[in-house]
Amino acid sequence: MNYTLKIGWLYPDLMNTYGDRGNILVLQKRCQWRNIDVEIKHLDVGFLDTELKACDILFMGGAQDTQQMIVSHDFSANKTTLLKELVEAGTPGLFICGAYQFLGQYYKEADGTKIPGLSILDLYTEHPGNNRKRLIGNIIIKVNSQWSLVDRNKPITNKPSTISYLVGFENHGGMTYLADKSLSFGKVIKGFGNNGRDETEGIMYKNSIGTYLHGPILPKNPKLADFLIQKALTKKYGKVKLEKLDDTLENKARSVIAKRLGTAL
Amino acid sequence: MLQTLSILAGKTVSLISKLLNRSGSTWPGHAAFGLDSNIVKKLTRTNPKLRIVLVAGTNGKTTTSKMLSEILEANGKKVFRNEEGANLLNGIASSLISHSNLLGKINFDTAIFEVDENSLSIILENTKPYAVILLNLFRDQLDRYGEVNIIAEKWKKALENLPKETFLISNGDDPMLSYISAKSGTENYYFGLPKKINSSTGSDPLQSDVDFLYCPHCSTKLEFESRIYSHLGKFKCPKCNFTNPLIYSFDTLSNPLLGEYNRYNINAAALLLTEGFGVGLDAIEMSLQNFTPAFGRQEKIKYKNKDVFVMLSKNPASFNQSIQAILGKEKSPNVLLVLNDRIPDGRDVSWIWDIDTDELSRKASSITISGERCFDMGLRLKYSEGKFEIRENLEQAINYAISKLKTGHTLYILPTYSAMLDTRKILTGRSIL
Incomplete structure (x- = not known):
């Protein structure tokens, strides 16, 4: 069977x-x-509702x-x-x-100005002021085990064959707080995460993931990319088994960061 | 008295660090600052005849500064520059101190200082420059410099207080620099390049080394009639008509370096030299013909009897331009990419995903990868579907890449900043910094 996926890239x-x-390159390849x-569908300023609706995976990056x-x-x-419906x-x-x-x-914002968000996810972000340092550096998180992308049939081990640990780089001034912490995407192992205080990182709601992980996130976390692809295919075609790819190089790149931060993956 | 003391302190430290053979080009500044935080202000005030030229921009500072100083020297001026990497206020202080006598007298005509993007404001406050050159502004080491709009905003504020008599020389092909320069109170001069024929005019978002595609006045998407590279080119806002200012381009001058991007550096230097120093184009041309690049910037080195070309490639725009320069010269080049993530390189290596590596992957005869983040660079290339070899050890990587060369071929090395220093050390057997 021929599968087709349309990836919507919001405001490239x-x-x-x-x-x-x-991240787009990784999903595509x-x-x-x-x-x-x-x-890859570019959803630029002025895109049509129908164009958004036709997408199987959505991606939106960081901005100034x-x-x-x-x-x-x-x-x-x-x-x-x-977008909320999707x-x-x-x-x-x-x-x-x-x-x-x-x-x-x-x-x-740092000066107290409140900019409304889209209110699709129940969280808010506050900039603590310009005399507070931005949260910058390599980060490792452990994905919370309730999410379906963690294979619960396999015990979580230190082997890279499980998806449990994600590696990235964060750089943000804003501190994000979730209304319901149990929805956090992962627990911070090294780094700051949502706000540098409550050890949460990101959010997962249905199959949407919000996170501070740059790096970009997908090249060094190919299993997360595969999770998004798998979900999209399953939603469109029913249960689909993804062919395994060789991730040796990915695992080497991950372990360089893990080693530096003095932790195992 | 305090000034003399500060200068003495600075000079002593400078001497000690030289004796210890340490790389300490900012230490004298540190020492003098400890005694007198206004040392730069005082030294520039004591030497009103010293013409200070500040060169700022993401890429091309060192090359442009070297060009300026060599051409001025060839035309009888006594010139000094700040040392490589000493481009914060304390580096400027060190440079001034080491060229002054104990009374603070500086017996030079011109000082050319390359300045760090984040330090332009404070250096402008402390010096009264004769001229300021703004070369370009691109995304670069976001963990260190912050977002490029924030730098543009800082520059805009700093330029608003520039004395009227300062020569402001800006890149008129850069939408943001054109915008902030026009807002300054000085008389502005703009350099640029003539319209490119058959250039890409669209804004392909897969070209990711671009930063200013939207009108700085009204946030409407700019229309590019022609793009030289990144967001540099002939632009126009369809809504408010914001467009390039009148630009100077010195098309008859030769380009002693690879790559069109160096034409911008040449035009910037030529514009200041002709308008600000009265140097004629013939004299400029003569110096350009003898120009040799600064170390690590298209520097040619012989290693084990092979030609090696080191091209510092430190951010998406500069990396892409290095690739283009190489592909403009060779059909199927041999390259070595060296990615480090130390502080001078930026700790965040995300930027490599904004480089366009597909064409290089398709055309290269061999690609070798090294550096502390070699596996990340490997991943970047994996997603370009080309062939490459990774050698974690830099010396082994160089030797491997050399072994792939056919007789008479050149190895092009594209390193980040600290990787460039390491590479040179292996190639030349000594370190410079």
Whole structure:
């Protein structure tokens, strides 16, 4: 059977600051290497509702403030409702840093100005002021075991064959707080995570993931990429088994960071 | 008295660090600052005839500064520059101190200082520059410099207070630099490049080394009639008509370096030299023909009887330009990519995903990868579906890459900053910094 996936990339020329297009490349190639037809749909300023609706996987990267203002302006009430529907319906999505914050209730800037978010995810972000250091550095998180991407049939081991540990780089001034901490995507092993305080990192809601992990996240966490692909295929075609790919190089790149941070994966 | 003491302290430290053979180009500044935080202000005030030129920008500072100083020297001026990497205020202080006598007198005509993006404001406050050159502004080491818009905003504020008589020389092909320069109170001069024929005009988002595609005035997407590279080119805002200022381009001058991006550096230098120093184009041309690049910037080194070309490639724009320069010269080049993530390189290696490696992967005869983050660079290349070899050990990587060379071929090494220093050390058998 021929499978086809459409990956919707929200605002590629605005929300693309930290090499986040690497995530798109990884999704694209890991589909192609398995003979899954894949189309990357750029959802630029002024995109149509129908274009968003046709997507099987959604991705949105981080941005600088001015760029994010342009996106805010473009994201009409209609588009917000539609995106919310897609998230609720379980469309797999990956929302990094600025996009993660944007999907929350609001972002409070250092000077106290509150910028409303899309209120799709129940979280808020506050900038603690410019005399507080940004949260910057390599980060390792352990994905919370309730999420379906953690294979519960396998015991979590230190082997890279399980998805439990994710490696990335974070760089954010805002601190994010979840209304319900049990929805956090993972627990911080090394680094700061959502706010540097409560050890939570990111959020997972249905099949949408919000996270601060750049790096970009997918190249060094190929199992997460495969999870998004698998979910999208299952939603569209029913249960599909993904062909295994060789991730030796990925695992080597992961272990360099783990070793540096003095932890096992 | 305090000034003399500070200078003495600085000079002593400088001497000691030289005796210890340490790389300490900012130590004298540190020592003098400890005694007098206004040392730069005082030294520039004591030497009103010293013309200070500040060169800022993400890429090209060292090359442009070297060009300026060599051409000025060839035209009879006494010139000094700050040392490699000493481009914060304390580096400027060190440079001024080591070129002054104990009374603070500096017997030079011109000082050319390359300045760190984040330090332009404070250095402008402390010096009264004769001229400021703004070369370009690209995303670079976001963990260290922060987002590029924030730097643009800082520069804009700093330029607003620039004395009227300062020469401001900016890149008129850069939408953001054109915008912030026009907002300054000085008389501006802009350099640029003529319209490129058959260039990409669209804004392919898969080209990810671009930062300013939207109008700085009204946030509408800019239309590019022609792009030289990244976001540099002929732009126009369809809504408010914001467009390039009048630019100077010195097309008759020769380019002693690889790559079109160096034309910007040449035009920036030529514009200041002609307008600010009265140097004629013939004299500029003569110096350019003898110009040799700064170390690590298209530096040619003989290693084990092979030609090696070291091209510092430290951010998406500079990496892409290095690739383009190489592919412009060779059909199927041999390259070695060296990725480190120390502080001077930026701890975050995400930026490698903003490089376009597909064309290189397709065309290269051999690609070798090394550096502390070699596996990350390997992954980048894996997703370009090319062939490559990884050698964690840099010396082994160099030797492996050399072994792949056919007779008469050149190895092109693209290292990040600290990787460039390590590479040179192996190639030349000594360290420079």
